[in-house]
Amino acid sequence: MSEFKSPNFRNEDGSAAPDIVGVTTFTSPYYFVPPSGTTAERPSGDGLAPGMLRFNTDIGRLEVWRNDHWATILGESPNLGNQLVTNSAGGTGTRAISCGGQSAPSTKTDSIDYITVETLGNSQDFGDLSQGQINSPVGGASRTRGLCQGGSLVPARQSTVESVTIASTGSAVDYGDLSVARSEAGCITNQTRSIVGGGADPSSDSNVMDYGEIAGSGTYVDFGDLVDDREAVGGGISNGVRGLFYGGSNPLQNTIEFVTISTLGNSQEFGDLRDNTDRRKNGCSNAIRGIIASGISPTSNKGIEFLTIATKGNTQFFGELTSARRSVSAVASPTRGVFMGGEVAPTPTPQNTIDYITIMTTGNAVDFGDLDHDGATNGVATGMAHFSNGHGGL
Secondary structure, three states: OOOEOOOOOEEEOOOOOEEEEEOOOOOOOOOOOOOOEEOOOOOOOOOOOOOOEEEEEEOOEEEOOOOOEEEEEOOOOOOOOOOOHHHHHHHEOOOOEOOEEEEOOOOEEEEEEEEEOOOOOOOOEEOOOOOOOOOOEEEOOOEEEEEEEEEEEEEEEEEEEEEEEEEOOOOOOEEEEEHHHHHHHHEEEEEOOOEEEEEOHHHHHHHHOEEEEOOOOOEEEEEEEOOOOOOEEEEEEEEEOOOEEEEEEEEOOOOEEEEEEOOOOOOOOEEOOOOOOOOOOOOEOOOOOOEOOEEEEOOOOEEEEEEEOOOOOEEEEEEEEEEEEEEEEEEEOEEEEEEEOOOOOOOOOOOOOOEEEOOOOOOOEEEEEOHHHHHHHOOEEEOOOOEOOOOOOO
């Protein structure tokens, strides 16, 4: 057995402490400070021993070396479910939910599914929407409550907003209405407020931003305007203070705009997407970085891009999805982004793929599992509302 020896330790008052020989454990009534650094400063290569510990200053969490990669230690997560309640699902972690959607113009669903982001596996049934089968609603959430907002019941655009309690399972209940009925909008949220931007309203594309208080109910009120009228707007990226809308179509847009969630007013310029030929992109975020995936250019693609929410600028290349598709649903925990479903263009063939990335790194997505939306793994898989109770705005 090798020996560890040092004669140079000192007490806090500067006096000499005992020599340490062969010590395998430390005890202290205070704390232990491990080495720290950014993601880019992670040690790599030969010589790393399993169990090495460091604090990642980019994501604010401990990491441990697992012999082939740095694994994040999740020190906290919201408890989900109460196993003493009949309709409640047990487990811990960040829960992500998808609602509604379609696999073809004539095939829509009222299904609600969920996954636990920190795990791997197929989605599970949560319940049903109350308004029936609907396409292209938009989702948003606090830590406790999720909202499914607007959408299309062919051919009419809808203003209906429904809510679910994320930690339970069961059917959605009525919340109220958007100020303007529309589908294919974007949404950003923090713990208190849900802001819906753009989309296709009953007569044209819209630049409207309206908002509701997530814990409340009733009709949304005006927030301000996006720079342009457009549908297929991307959202889902916020850090609790700032939220981003991006992309869209009619005509195609590559602009990224931001709002300060707690205020009112029109959006302001943030930067540009890497590719202005893409639309139907969806995104997610932790509190630092936003991730945007997929799109049409003019067919489906695999591209993933990222940005830093607190700064302004254009997106940068992150990696690729496991398969090319558009209109994926994107959700996040503090460490992981997950992309669910989507369809292959130009023929709208639905996909049941779920894959994931680690937000604070770069690289290609990895398989997570499959969608079991509407009770069939080849079922409805595009145009879904999506949200989680662990995204960057919380």
